[in-house]
Amino acid sequence: MSVETSIDAIFIEKGARERRPRNRLAMILVAFLAILRRDLVVTGREFIPFLIQVLLQPLFFLFIFGKVLPSIGAAQQSYASLLLPGIVGLTVVTTALQGVTLPLVLDLGFGREIDDRLLAPLPVSLVALEKILFAALRGLIAGAIIFPLAYWVLGSNYSVRTDAIGVIIGIMVLTALAGATLGLTIGTLVKPEQIGLMFALIFTPLIFTGCTYYPWSQLDGIRWFQVITLFNPLTYACEGLRYAMVPPVHGYTLPTLGIGWVLLGLGVTFVAFLGLGIYTFRRAVVS
Amino acid sequence: MQTETTEELAIEVRDLVKRYPRSKINAVDGISFSVRRGEIFGLLGPNGAGKTTTIGILTTSVLPTSGMVRIMGVDVVGDPIGVKQHISVVPQRSNLDQSLRAREILTFHAAYHGVPRAEREARAEALLKELGLEGRGHEKIRRYSGGMAQRLMLARALMHSPDVLFLDEPTNSLDPQSRLFLWDRIRAMHERGVTILLTTHDMEEAEQLCERIAIMDHGHILVLDTPDNLKKLVPGGTRLELRLRLPQKVEASRGDGAVSSDNLRALLEQLPGRPRVEELPADDGQEHHDIRSFRLYGEEAGELAVEAMRVVSASGAELRDLHVARPSLEDVFIFLTGRNLRS
Numbered sequence: 001m002s003v004e005t006s007i008d009a010i011f012i013e014k015g016a017r018e019r020r021p022r023n024r025l026a027m028i029l030v031a032f033l034a035i036l037r038r039d040l041v042v043t044g045r046e047f048i049p050f051l052i053q054v055l056l057q058p059l060f061f062l063f064i065f066g067k068v069l070p071s072i073g074a075a076q077q078s079y080a081s082l083l084l085p086g087i088v089g090l091t092v093v094t095t096a097l098q099g100v101t102l103p104l105v106l107d108l109g110f111g112r113e114i115d116d117r118l119l120a121p122l123p124v125s126l127v128a129l130e131k132i133l134f135a136a137l138r139g140l141i142a143g144a145i146i147f148p149l150a151y152w153v154l155g156s157n158y159s160v161r162t163d164a165i166g167v168i169i170g171i172m173v174l175t176a177l178a179g180a181t182l183g184l185t186i187g188t189l190v191k192p193e194q195i196g197l198m199f200a201l202i203f204t205p206l207i208f209t210g211c212t213y214y215p216w217s218q219l220d221g222i223r224w225f226q227v228i229t230l231f232n233p234l235t236y237a238c239e240g241l242r243y244a245m246v247p248p249v250h251g252y253t254l255p256t257l258g259i260g261w262v263l264l265g266l267g268v269t270f271v272a273f274l275g276l277g278i279y280t281f282r283r284a285v286v287s
Numbered sequence: 288m289q290t291e292t293t294e295e296l297a298i299e300v301r302d303l304v305k306r307y308p309r310s311k312i313n314a315v316d317g318i319s320f321s322v323r324r325g326e327i328f329g330l331l332g333p334n335g336a337g338k339t340t341t342i343g344i345l346t347t348s349v350l351p352t353s354g355m356v357r358i359m360g361v362d363v364v365g366d367p368i369g370v371k372q373h374i375s376v377v378p379q380r381s382n383l384d385q386s387l388r389a390r391e392i393l394t395f396h397a398a399y400h401g402v403p404r405a406e407r408e409a410r411a412e413a414l415l416k417e418l419g420l421e422g423r424g425h426e427k428i429r430r431y432s433g434g435m436a437q438r439l440m441l442a443r444a445l446m447h448s449p450d451v452l453f454l455d456e457p458t459n460s461l462d463p464q465s466r467l468f469l470w471d472r473i474r475a476m477h478e479r480g481v482t483i484l485l486t487t488h489d490m491e492e493a494e495q496l497c498e499r500i501a502i503m504d505h506g507h508i509l510v511l512d513t514p515d516n517l518k519k520l521v522p523g524g525t526r527l528e529l530r531l532r533l534p535q536k537v538e539a540s541r542g543d544g545a546v547s548s549d550n551l552r553a554l555l556e557q558l559p560g561r562p563r564v565e566e567l568p569a570d571d572g573q574e575h576h577d578i579r580s581f582r583l584y585g586e587e588a589g590e591l592a593v594e595a596m597r598v599v600s601a602s603g604a605e606l607r608d609l610h611v612a613r614p615s616l617e618d619v620f621i622f623l624t625g626r627n628l629r630s
Contacts, residue, residue: 027401028368034398042386112382116392116443118348120399121371287307287349 031122032130038117039134054095054142055149058087062146062153065213070157078249080157085241086212088146092172093210093234094203096139096179097186100131104187105195108284118285128281132180132274139176160245167244171262175237178269182233184277188284210234215242217255236265296357297451297482298322298345303354305340314340316506317354322484322499324450327477329497330486331616337506338486339379342455345484346376359450372400375444379456381436383428389439390415390424393446400447407446414442418472434465441472452476454485458492470495490616502620509623514616521614521622525588527562529555530608531599533577548579551602558594560585578607 043050066080107114117127151158190198209225210232216239219226229235240262246254257265298321305315315337322328330338343349345356347367355362361369384392390411397407415424418438428436437457444452457473458466473496477483487493493500494514501511510517533548548566555564562585585591588611599606 024368027372030401031399034395034401037398038384038387038395041391045386111385112378112380113384113386115348115376115378115382116384116396117399119346119371119374119376121368121401123368285348287343 028122028126031120032126035117035120035122035127035130036134039130043134043138050138051142051145054091054138055145058091058146059149059153061087062150066150066154066157077157080154081159081246081249082215082242082254083213084146084150084154084158084160085245086210086214086238087150088143088172088245089175089234089237089241090207090210090212091146092139092143092175093179093182093237094207095142096135096176097183099135099138100180100183101187101190101198102195104131104184105190105192105198108188109192114285124282124285125278127285128184128278132177132184132277135180135183136173136176139179140172143172143176159247161247164244167259168241171237171240171244171266174263174266174270175240178233178237178266178273181270181273181277185273185280188277188280206232206234211238215239215254216257230265233265233269236262236269240266295323296321297324297326297359298328298484299355299357300341300345301355303341303344303356304352305337305344305349306352313352313506315344315351318501318503318506318508320501320508320511322482324482325477325480327473327483327485327496327498329493329500330484330503331488331490331493331500331620332486332503333488336503338503339455341503342376342453342484342486346374346453347371373450374453375447375449375451376453377437377440377444377455377457379459381433381440383431383436383439383443385428387428388425389420389428389431392428392439393424393443396443397446402447410446411442414445417475418442419468434461434468437461437465437469438472441469445476449481451482451484454483456486456488458489459487466492490620494616500616502616502623504620504624510619517616517619518614521584521618525585525591526612526614526618527583527585527588527591527595528567528608528610528612529581529583529595529599529606531579531581532605532607533579534603534605551579551599551604552581554598554602555581555583555595558583558585558591558598560587560591562591 062080062084065075066083069075070077070079104114114127118124120127147160186198186202209229211219211229212234216226216229216235219229236257239257240259242254243256243259243262246256248254300321301319303315303318304313306313318337318341320328330341332338340349344351345358345363347363347370351364357363358370359373361373363370384395387395393411393414394407397410398404402410411424415421418441420435420438420442423431423435428439431439441454441457454473458469461469470492473483473485483496485492485496497514499511499513500517501508502517503509510520531551533551552564552566556562562583565582565584567580567582583591583595592609592611596606596609
């Protein structure tokens with residue numbers, strides 16, 4: 001009967017708790033932090049698979065395009081330095097985006113594992129916000145690890161400006177947030193059976209029209225394509241990082257999209273998809 | 288029932304309507320009821336009656352089209368966060384967090400609800416024990432059986448000591464042993480003063496657990512009362528079920544006037560008190576085709592049974608089984624809707 005006593009204690013203690021008024025804001029904050037902690041625990045437990053998942057592709061890109069092609073004369077030695085910002089931008093965006101989208105599609109579709117968090121005492125929009133913050137954090141970690149990885153893979157071809165680290169970090173943070181809000185919107189609109197289609201219709205164009213592998217300014221000759229790339233948030237991320245990362249070669253500074261346009265592009269993406277994503281999220285979880 | 292003051296009510300539902308977008312009919316069509324604190328209340332009805340939608344509205348995951356719902360005096364639309372503090376939900380299908388271990392599912396749930404660390408560890412321990420999951424807390428729940436998952440969801444629901452517990456078809460698809468165990472735990476929660484609202488399409492479950500039952504169909508509440516009072520609604524007090532084997536040779540040789548199932552039925556209808564007689568559909572499987580089952584509704588079961596046995600044996604049929612039943616909630620449902628609950 002000792003079992004009975006301890007369970008009873010839960011409900012006896014509850015009587016005492018009820019008399020202790022709890023501050024509403026504190027309660028919401030506690031719930032929010034507990035949900036964030038849950039994600040940290042889960043990701044921490046599978047950190048190595050996480051790294052392999054997000055870093056293997058950039059690793060090969062850097063090796064083939066930054067090392068192999070220049071070595072066999074199929075690309076200029078300097079290509080590596082303008083490819084690296086693109087790879088960083090791409091990794092940050094896709095990691096942040098997929099960090100929300102894939103789990104959310106499965107969760108809303110059939111797992112419903114998120115229900116327990118939706119029933120926690122906090123607004124459901126904060127559950128969405130937590131997902132954005134956490135996915136953005138994952139994107140930033142993945143993006144940051146690209147730098148030592150590139151240093152190792154590219155060897156003497158590795159060259160990054162060191163005088164604008166603050167700008168690099170700022171653009172990466174904004175990129176991660178924009179990617180995560182985009183992921184929230186996509187994740188609440190796509191159904192589980194459409195995941196394959198989503199990769200083909202959304203991710204592939206996103207990756208190849210985002211100025212990842214080529215600088216925007218040199219698209220002058222293909223004007224229509226240059227215009228199309230401006231509709232892709234990834235363009236602003238890659239160009240912003242090029243602005244802050246690519247050092248002048250023999251006194252020649254690579255022309256990039258202006259930093260003002262970069263901040264505007266990423267900022268608009270973040271704000272627009274934050275609003276849209278939270279709206280679609282609320283509609284998906286409260287019918 | 289209007290004498291109760293609002294303070295004594297755990298759940299208050301008034302003129303609740305829910306129509307989903309692009310639907311032509313109301314999933315919930317103007318229902319009203321209230322549940323006292325500490326009561327076990329059942330919503331009984333077939334699939335699609337609107338039970339799950341009702342629970343959804345009461346637990347803030349579905350927005351009502353119109354009407355008013357208050358949980359522990361808090362309005363579900365006006366203050367969903369306030370409502371979530373008071374409630375717990377055990378859903379129909381497992382929604383356990385697959386990335387966590389069983390014990391963590393409990394402790395994280397409590398953490399979301401602000402239960403301090405030492406307290407939530409102690410509660411997880413006690414609840415795993417109470418629900419027969421002792422020693423299984425460190426497992427990933429992929430290895431859990433359906434019954435274990437259901438018990439873990441109940442444990443999770445109790446981690447923040449809710450005032451009102453919502454159970455949506457709690458023992459649906461469980462084996463009989465798990466079902467009895469869960470019923471037992473639900474009663475234990477009731478004894479501790481937790482208000483419980485459960486939905487079910489299982490008559491026995493409603494009868495076993497609930498103090499009051501609302502029978503729902505097509506989004507309406509047809510009746511709401513205690514199980515005993517509901518059973519009084521069915522006319523003809525008791526029910527008699529006969530299973531018998533028709534005399535084969537007789538049936539084959541004698542032509543009309545012989546004991547076919549039709550004239551046996553006629554004979555039964557002639558019994559004192561003129562009971563209503565239904566012939567039940569034949570069982571599937573390898574049963575002989577000359578086995579028949581009849582259901583008789585009458586006032587006085589004992590007398591009816593004696594008379595029915597006399598008629599059957601006089602006809603030359605062989606009585607295989609005789610069963611006297613008090614009316615069940617299933618009979619109430621059939622009486623009210625003309626349909627079987629599972630159809």
